[in-house]
Amino acid sequence: MTSSERRRLYSLLTDKDRAAEVMAYLDDDAQRDLTVEMTQEQVADLLDRMEADDATDVVENLPDALRESIMSTLDGDADELRDLLAWPSDTAGGLMSPAVFSTPETATCGQAIIRLQEMAEDLDSVFYLYVVDSRDRLSGVVSLRKLLIHPPSTPLVSVMTSDVISVQPDRDQEEVARVVARYDLLAVPVVGTAGELLGIITVDDVLDVVQEEAVEDMLLMAGVGEDADSPNNSVFRLAQLRFGWLIATAVGGMLADRIYHWYGAYIPIEVVGGLVPVIMGMGGNVGIQSGTLAIRGIATGRVHVKGGAGFVWREARVGLLLGLGYGMLLGLYGLFLGAGSMPLVGLTVGISVCLAIILGSILGSSLPILLHRWGADPAIATGPFVTTGVDILGIVAYFSVARVLLGSG
Amino acid sequence: MTSSERRRLYSLLTDKDRAAEVMAYLDDDAQRDLTVEMTQEQVADLLDRMEADDATDVVENLPDALRESIMSTLDGDADELRDLLAWPSDTAGGLMSPAVFSTPETATCGQAIIRLQEMAEDLDSVFYLYVVDSRDRLSGVVSLRKLLIHPPSTPLVSVMTSDVISVQPDRDQEEVARVVARYDLLAVPVVGTAGELLGIITVDDVLDVVQEEAVEDMLLMAGVGEDADSPNNSVFRLAQLRFGWLIATAVGGMLADRIYHWYGAYIPIEVVGGLVPVIMGMGGNVGIQSGTLAIRGIATGRVHVKGGAGFVWREARVGLLLGLGYGMLLGLYGLFLGAGSMPLVGLTVGISVCLAIILGSILGSSLPILLHRWGADPAIATGPFVTTGVDILGIVAYFSVARVLLGSG
Structure with a gap:
């Protein structure tokens, strides 16, 4: 597809949520190519409809001037975006989505399901329920399946796995991929130095990383940029x-x-x-x-x-x-x-x-x-x-x- | 790790379920190396504790003579294993697990959850609920999250997505990986020519395929077997x-x-x-x-x-x-x-x-x-x-x- 064909095709997407979804799937070149012709308002509207980790990728592909002016127009989400942009894009921090679903240690399975139902609209992909202590530190994880098979009155702490595999935000993305692949995880939580839950990295992003790194290695080995x-x-x-x-x-x-x-x-x-x-x-x-x-x-x-x-x-x-x-x-x-x-x-x-x-x-x-x-x-x-x-x-x-x-x- | 170190370490695993789990994670060489010293009974016991798709890999790595005698000692599962072994290991059929959780079209969300709870022990990784018609043909898919957020009386057909992305069992594993990566799926159903649901391929297996294929390409490109x-x-x-x-x-x-x-x-x-x-x-x-x-x-x-x-x-x-x-x-x-x-x-x-x-x-x-x-x-x-x-x-x-x-x- 040529650049102009792509632009024409993209402009046919009148449903704005669908347009945001498509944008999130595109690679860096295509994002750069499509956003360069948009107005600041159009870009801001697109970003509003995306999850923070996808929005970060789009923002990173904007021209420098546009990026700063966009960041100032985004109100509530800008801080979250700014936090994410602070991590290099090839680290765990750059890959993670801050939209992680966590529940306090004191909750029961039934309360967790109710919270999940309330928040479900915002959470595109919930794989595990992360349990945090009173200081927001990750203390355990419960799979959705476990949540379903226990009576609602069961305390979360009695069904959770407290030995959680997690990564630090400065970890290289290759290492994150290795952890996810080795333990067959669907998502891995990103945890700060004090043990606080910062976000999650889902397996679909890891799959992209693995493919990207393989291509990168191959091109370098062949002597092509x-x-x-x-x-x-x-x-x-x-x-x-x-x-x-x-x-x-x-x-x-x-x-x-x-x-x-x-x-x-x-x-x-x-x-x-x-x-x-x-x-x-x-x-x-x-x-x-x-x-x-x-x-x-x-x-x-x-x-x-x-x-x-x-x-x-x-x-x-x-x-x-x-x-x-x-x-x-x-x-x-x-x-x-x-x-x-x-x-x-x-x-x-x-x-x-x-x-x-x-x-x-x-x-x-x-x-x-x-x-x-x-x-x-x-x-x-x-x-x-x-x-x-x-x-x-x-x-x-x-x-x-x-x-x-x-x-x- | 040398071969003898590995054998010594593996023999320390006294919990047999844990031993089966570890065996499923090992690569072909390690499986060959460890099973070659086991008795037929030990291998049969290990296979009994594994999911069918993992067991297939182990069986494929056994010496020919042992493989046939093992297959005859496995009673109920042998047919399932034999079916799986019929597909080349680099096709969708060879990758799939037949332990797929499906529900009839006539069920409600509540009934599906009850069935899920009954079967949960056998299903290690349930990502989606597949809905089949009276002739076992795949007619739709419901995510666990959707199941949770709808009232129990909701009919499955009203919440399911009927436009299911699936693959045929003879598809090459690289193509399967492309489909899963492109649509960010957690699992993809394998469907026969008449539309019947044969099994599922989960994203963790796809991640392994992507890594394997990248290595294979690289070694071939460098002129190494x-x-x-x-x-x-x-x-x-x-x-x-x-x-x-x-x-x-x-x-x-x-x-x-x-x-x-x-x-x-x-x-x-x-x-x-x-x-x-x-x-x-x-x-x-x-x-x-x-x-x-x-x-x-x-x-x-x-x-x-x-x-x-x-x-x-x-x-x-x-x-x-x-x-x-x-x-x-x-x-x-x-x-x-x-x-x-x-x-x-x-x-x-x-x-x-x-x-x-x-x-x-x-x-x-x-x-x-x-x-x-x-x-x-x-x-x-x-x-x-x-x-x-x-x-x-x-x-x-x-x-x-x-x-x-x-x-x-």
């Missing part, structure tokens, strides 16, 4: 966004050419030069394999930053085996190629392939862990910036071995 | 699993070497040979960029197999712009490198870089679409099998241009 996935960009803009990611490859390629010419004075370059691509390819692909396993391992929590050495050691041993296997195979090819005049080409190629593969497996497995430790996204480790570095090391290793075994100077 | 992610494999087995994925790179590398030597007779190979890596790298990286965008686009439904031409055309134009940019940059480098003796090296390099990038963007964007149309997983398009092919084409293009512009024969 996140924005490159947006269909609204012009071809020129897309090329511009992707241009920078390829710089490393171009600069690395020029460097590789310099190395080729420099070593050309010392080694029979017309004999060994043809195998540069396979040395780079084997090292690079093993590096991407190890890197991908490390990135996934970090994302799922299986590879820990502290226990990372064990993972790198495992990958190094896998690399050694792969290196010996392919070193032998390509060494035999080199022997056949160099047979007669230069039988040592076989040995050179064999050793170099093995070195490049071991290098690839060690760098590929350790770089994501180091990047993660340094606070960067480990997914960039398989992108062009890092793989180019591995390529250059592989070429230097190959030519150095060639110089020792076949060198003329 | 799915099993390579399992920490239980020995280093030798891991190397064995990854060996095959690198064959294409090795064979392609030998072919590239042959091409290098064959063209060596016609072109000044010691001058142009050093730039082979950058030609391959630029084409390959742009191919991976386009390929990743195509794979994501197909997964999210943004790129359609039928409308794929528009996407390829967009990528081709992006490729043209990138090719012109980097062709110019690397062409200038070639001009400087070949200055004096061979100024045409600049032109050769410029044209070849541009060609390789355009080739990469067209093949990278179209191959996933073609693979998907042929029923294969589009994610393999960025793996070593395909990228090696693109590399070879890039080298041939480069040397052919060199032969025309710089050739001596």
Whole structure:
């Protein structure tokens, strides 16, 4: 759908509640695109009809000037919105909805049902009933199902689970997703430092996070910016966004050419030069394999930053085996190629392939862990910036071995 | 955790219901690992304590002989299990739980609540109340919240939503995940061809699917088998699993070497040979960029197999712009490198870089679409099998241009 088709279609939504609902489902680009043509009043009206966590997303996608003037026109909800906007959008605080249904510890099941019925209109998705103490601190949780199957006079405290799984508002959204997925939760409460209930994050938002993070990782691993996935960009803009990611490859390629010419004075370059691509390819692909396993391992929590050495050691041993296997195979090819005049080409190629593969497996497995430790996204480790570095090391290793075994100077 | 640590830990779970619950949460490898040491009676007892959809997973992970003998010892539940096992595990039928709570159309809200209370013990996660007609066909859905806020005498048909989003049992699990994510559902009913209610798929299972599919895509894109992610494999087995994925790179590398030597007779190979890596790298990286965008686009439904031409055309134009940019940059480098003796090296390099990038963007964007149309997983398009092919084409293009512009024969 083009931008103008979308706008036309959206303008056909005359029911304003429906329009607000549709807006809440749209992604950031579409929200930006649709709101940019609206008046301040129209945006304010839309926001009024949304739940606070959805409204926050829309507000975040508004131009800066419009955002501030909108915030001043919203009366009661503005504080709530402002509180939500204070948390970065990729944290638990940014994901949560403050519209959480809580009941005091002193209530019975029957009283809770009555409160639920009174408030039901405002609460779009109630999954659990959170029980709070007199100081608004989360003390337990009751499922709706439990509420239904106990007599109305049962005190909530006697049916509630007091061991509640919760998250703090500054938690990264990936961690929140891990908690919700691990415990198969429908919603997870967000709790402040004093134990006070701040809001809830529902499973549908978590599902969006998981999909978003997977896409983000994939795009970073492929060396494409996140924005490159947006269909609204012009071809020129897309090329511009992707241009920078390829710089490393171009600069690395020029460097590789310099190395080729420099070593050309010392080694029979017309004999060994043809195998540069396979040395780079084997090292690079093993590096991407190890890197991908490390990135996934970090994302799922299986590879820990502290226990990372064990993972790198495992990958190094896998690399050694792969290196010996392919070193032998390509060494035999080199022997056949160099047979007669230069039988040592076989040995050179064999050793170099093995070195490049071991290098690839060690760098590929350790770089994501180091990047993660340094606070960067480990997914960039398989992108062009890092793989180019591995390529250059592989070429230097190959030519150095060639110089020792076949060198003329 | 090693396999023996896990077994020791699991044996500490003396509460058998808890043991069954833990087993249901474990992944395939861990289930295989733990059940292999159990007696038939122990496994049968575990399965008895699980929900049918979780039990199916455990049964699927048993050795063949044990599986059949187990199925014969399970009395009442065996038919249900057998029905579930009939669906491939990556379809809606394989994901669904047949323990769905349904109520006849003739019931009132009050009657539904009473039935819910009677059955509550067996139903671990009730999200919606499904309403069926006299022939067991799905006719509507009521949320628990709606059930709570209406007087008990209200007929279900007057509060139910009759426009129910459902899936067929043969649907691929990725499609199910898309439906659940798009409509923010907690559960989606699975409905047979005659409209009969077969089971439900809950959002926690969908979350697992989304994570699983993202990992699968990522591993395929990196050219690692799915099993390579399992920490239980020995280093030798891991190397064995990854060996095959690198064959294409090795064979392609030998072919590239042959091409290098064959063209060596016609072109000044010691001058142009050093730039082979950058030609391959630029084409390959742009191919991976386009390929990743195509794979994501197909997964999210943004790129359609039928409308794929528009996407390829967009990528081709992006490729043209990138090719012109980097062709110019690397062409200038070639001009400087070949200055004096061979100024045409600049032109050769410029044209070849541009060609390789355009080739990469067209093949990278179209191959996933073609693979998907042929029923294969589009994610393999960025793996070593395909990228090696693109590399070879890039080298041939480069040397052919060199032969025309710089050739001596």
